[in-house]
Amino acid sequence: MNYNHQKIEKKWQAYWEKNNFNRAEDFSKKPKYYCLVEFPYPSGDGLHMGHLRSYTAMDIVARKRRMEGFNVLFPIGWDAFGLPTENYAIKTGIHPKIVTKKNTDTFRKQLKSLGFSFDWDREIDTTDPQYYKWTQWIFLQLYKKGLAYKKKTTINWCPSCKIGLANEEAVGGKCERCGTPVEKKEKEQWILKITEYAEKLLKDLNLVDYWEKIKIQQANWIGKSEGASIDFKIQGSSFKIQVFTTRPDTLYGCTYMVLSPEHELVQNLKSEISNFSEVEKYINEAKNKSDLQRTEEKEKTGVELKGIKAINPVNGKEIPIFAADYVLSSYGTGAIMAVPAHDQRDFDFARKFGLEIIQVIASKSGEKADISKKAFEEEGTTMNSEEFDGMDNRKAGELIVGKIGAKKTVNYKLRDWIFSRQHYWGEPIPIVFCEKCGEVPVDEKDLPVKLPEVKKYEPTDTGESPLAAIKEWVNTKCPKCGGPAKRETDTMPNWAGSSWYFLRYIDPKNDKSFADFKKLEYWTPVDWYNGGMEHTTLHLLYSRFWNKFLYDIGVVPTTEPYKKRTSQGMILGEGGEKMSKSRGNVVNPDDLVKEFGTDATRVYEMFIGPFDQAIAWDPHGIEGASRFLNKVWNISQEKKISEDVNNEEIEKEINKAIKKVGEDIEMMRFNTAVSTLMIFINKCYELEEIPLSVWKKFLIILAPFAPHISEELWQIIGDEKESVSKQNWPKYDEKLIKEDNFDLIIQVNGKLRHKITTSKNISQKEAEELALAEEKIKNLVRGQSIKKIIFVKDKLINIVL
C-alpha cells in the first residue's frame, strides 16, 4: 500500500508553521548555530534542481542541529536585482518590481512545499528599499575610507545591446544576452579597492574551515607572486622603466624590454621615438582588438620604439624597447624585462623579431639545457652571469637584487572590483555631482536613494544607464552647498546585495543600522555555508572583503564571515548534459513533489550520488526512494512494534545506523547515509516484531531526510506528546556496535581461499590452528613449505608458501 504523501506533507508543513518550529531565537541560552544557503535569484523559471540539492543538504544539517540542542538560524531570502528581470521588463514593459514580486511568490510557495525548515520571519529581499538602504550605506563607508573611487577604464561594450557589460557578463568574449562579440570602450566607472585586502583575504584562509579545493581556488584567484621591482634607465632620458619580475636571477639574460601598448611612457617619450607614427598605429590596433581576438591570436605582435634604448642595470648593456600587447597593462607595472632564453612568451617574440637570446640558467646537473626550440623555464644553475656564475639560481637572484639595489615586491592577480553597471534594476550608487563641490556622497540620513519609477528600461545609445534619461530624478541638490547637482546614474552590480545579506538575516527589520551589534555578536560567524562552486571566486571573495571591511570599521564582530564553506555538485539532465530549456531536459521539482512527494524527492536528491560531484538525473531513481519510504510506512502498519519486544540483533543495527548516519551527515556523505537507512529498513522487513525503542530511534534519524513521514509515523505511535523534530538526536552505544564474532579471512599467497566465523580477539596461534585445520586449506598447503604467516587481528590470516 502506498501512503498518502500529499495529505501528510501538507498537514505537517502547516503544523510546523503554526507552531513556529523553525524560528531562531535571538540571545537564546542554547548554543547558536547559523546554517546558510545561497539565497536564490527568483527567476521566472522557478526553483531548479541545484537549489534543491543545496537546500536539502543544509536543511538536513539544520534539523539535526536542532535535535542536538542548538538554537538554529536557517534563513532565506531573495537576491532579486538582476538582468533577466530587467530584460523581461524591457520586453513586456512590466515593472521589474512586479515581476520580482510574482517570482518570489512562486519561489516561496515552492520552498514551503518542499518542507525546508527556513525561518520565514527573517525573509529578506535585496530590492526592498529598506534593504538596499544599507547596501548603499556600506558603499558610503567604503567611499569615506577611500576604498571606492571613480576611474576611467576600458569596459566591455556590446554594440548590439548598447550596454556596458561586466566581465562576468561577457562570457568568452561574447555578450551573454545576444552573443555579439564584445568591444572595448572607455568609461568612467566606480571601482572598489578589493586589492587593498588581497593579502588579508589570502592569509585568513588559514582561519577558516573551507573545503580544500575552495581554499585553493580562492588562493589562485588572488594569485600572489613574490619577486622584485627593478628600474631600467632610459639612455639619455630622465624616465625610467619599472618592471616586476619573479626571476631576477635571469637579469643577465634580459635582452630587450616590452611596454604594454597602454603604458604612459610610450606617450611620454613621444618626441624621442623616431618611428612614432608606426608605434601609434600599432597601439590603436591593439586597443581595438577585443579580448577574444587578443587571446585567440597565437602569433605575438609588437613594434620597436626606435630611437630609445634601455640600460640593463646589472651590466650596463643597451637593449631595445618594444610595445607589444602580450604585455598586459593591468598586471604588475605594465612593463617587463624580457628574457627569451627562460620565458616561452619572450622566446616566441624574440624569434619573430630576431632578437638576441642569451642563456643564463643551465639545468641543475650543470649541462647546458637545450634552448634551440623552446625556453628553459625550470630552476637550475646560473651561467653567463659574471660573478654569479655556477650558483643555485634562486640564491643568485637574491644576490643580484642586492647588487643593483632593487626592491623585493609582491604582486597579485586580483584586480579591483568594477562596481558600476549601466542598468536600471540595481541599487543606485548614492553619489551626486555638484558643479561647485564636485563629487559629493549623499547624506546617510537621506538613504535610501530610491529607484525612480520609469516607463522604459531600454539602455541609451551613449552607454549610460536608463536612469540618465529621468531628468527629474537625475537633477537634485548638492548635499554640501545646496546648489544644482546631478545624481550618479550607474547602479551597483548583483554582487552588492549578496555581499552582506548573511548579516541582515540576523536583524532583518532594523531601521537604525544594518544589524544590531549585540545580535551580530550572538550569531556571527556563519557556522556552515553551502553553495555552488561557481560562486567560490567572486561572491565568496566579495563578501569576505565586505565583511573584513565592516570588521575594520568596527561594525561587525568577526573578521571572517563564514567558518565553514562546502559546495554541492551540479544536477545534470538525463544524458549527463546541463539542464536547459533548449535541451528540453529540465526536471521540475513541482512535478516530483506531486507524483512522489517531498520526502521521496529529498531522499533521492541525497541518494543520487556523492554530494560534491556532478550527477545526471535518473528519472527512475526516485522510484527507489519512493519504494523505500513506502516500506517504512508499511512496516509501521504491518509489523508488531511494541515495548514488549526484544531483539538484540536489530538493537545492534540501529546503533550502527545512528553512528553511520550521524557521521555521514557531518561529512556530507548523504548518499551513504540514505543507503544505511535503507539497509536498516531491509533488516526490519525480515522481522515480525520490532522493539518500540528501536523504531523510535529510527524515526528520529530518518526525520532530517524525510521529515513529513517521520512526523506522521511518530504520531501514529501515539505515546509521545512532542513532535519528532523536538526529540534529541539519539546517542549510539559503542558496546552494542561491537561484534563478538567476525569472519576470519584465510588467504593463501594473498588470495582469498576460505573464511570462517570465529570469536574476536583470537591470537595468531589460534587463528593459524583454525585455518590449517580447514580441509580446503590443508589441501592447498599440502606438500609445500610455509614461508611465513601474516596475521591481522580480527581480520585475516595469510599463509605464504
Next chain:
RNA sequence: GCCCGGGUGGCGGAAUUGGUAUACGCAAAGGACUUAAAAUCCUUCACUCGCAAGGGUUUGUGGGUUCGAGUCCCACCCCGGGCACCA
C-alpha cells in the same frame, strides 16, 4: 599550458589506516498473487570455464613497491570543473 576533481557491473554508485571489490539503489530476467494490469512479494544478476563441486579473470592503460593494491609510487590515456600571454 597551469591548478583542482574523477575513471569500479547494463546504469548511479559503495569500499576506515593498503586487508572479503561490486554495499545500497535503478534497470533486466524468471516466479508468486490477480480474470488481467498496476502495486507488492520471492529468486537470479561483474565477466568467464564447468552438469556440479570448484576454478580463472576483473576497479582507464602500462610498469613498480608489498605476503597482499580500487587504495601507495612512476609514466601515460580519457572525462568534468576552474584559470589562462599574470612576467
